[in-house]
Amino acid sequence: MTKIIAADLHYFPNLEFFAAIAGADELIFFPEDRYQRQSYFNRTQIRLANNVGTLSVPIQGRRPRIPLHKIKVSNDQNWVNIHLRGIQSAYGKAPFFEYYFPYFQKVFEQKTENLWDLNLQMLTICLKLLGMPVKMRVHEKDQDPTWGKDIRGLLMPSVPFSERDYYQPEPYFQLFGLDFDPNLSILDLLFCEGPASKSIVLKSVKKH
Template sequence: MSQDRTIITDLFYLPPIEYFVSVLGFEEIHIDQTERFQKQTYRNRAQVLLANKVDVLSVPVIGSSKKQLYKDVKIDYSQKWKNVHLRGIQSAYGKAPFYEYFYPYFEQVFEKNLTFLFDVNLELLTVCLKLLKLKVRLNLEMENDFAPESVDSRGIIHTKEGFTLRNVMTPRNYPQMFGLDFVPNLSIIDLLFCMGPESKEVLMHSKKNH
């Protein structure tokens, strides 16, 4: 697999739009099964647009530490996070043009009550790629198995700085549900529910130097 075909990425929860811009044009996405969990990242949080603010949907996890493997981190179902997230998504996008078509795909993943955050994120990412009609294969790898010529984007997209400081995306505006000012780089569900089949085209126009 040549350099321009394979990308190694982080695995996020309902990833930001920037993530999908970054994987455009690749044939394979490789994800490291052996990485350690990192707190305060997109691994367990996503941003959606509500009527009066941008809201952060955060998945609670049980006793994670820096030494713990990401794939071993369990979701804390003692907290009613799932109801909060589903209600939040419904209030944010219930009246969006493509909500009724796409929401069931996400709901099916949540209804499985999967134990591990890694598994939830992998299934949600699979759904997103399908709805975006991105023809890219997802592969789970061990750190030592990555091809040396792969593009490695791990650690680039993170919550500690704005996307404008990275060389990935120049946002393409699209009609959102709330507010007069466009809010860029929300969770991919904002784009999907608002733009449906045109989402991929928005991503392509958002790529820096496209």
């Protein structure tokens, strides 16, 4: 039986997201869903030398509750260079940085206007590098609901992952410090562990 999951589209999703969708055959995303403040739609966390830092994509306007696919990136704030430098500073010495970074750099340099399109492109690359053959579909207004599991609105920064049933930290090699920082952006895992990333994601699926 095909496993279909309805999910939110995040900016470089964290490990909890990938644990939550592990085993899915297809993901459905909903461009007509409304923008929520304090969500992962425009932010992700990476590990820096002295702390965990947040990368946020600036958004145009006052951001009322409009459909996600209408959210425009504010490209006049030079955020692309800030994010590129941040990622290079955090992971430039990681074992698999030189292999994977060009994929993301290419998309960054396109300066995509819609955050929805940017997130979709980045997630496509992440799934490919992970070796997770998950189909992705964008839900259209008039389509019948055809999914089995709906995790939209459940993975929020305001609630610790430990209070949800998707992710249990599986430690892996990280560049800085002795203590393991769990549930960072998928970038952290990909740059540090490369081809081993998929198995680490699968081991981090919370057992019930």
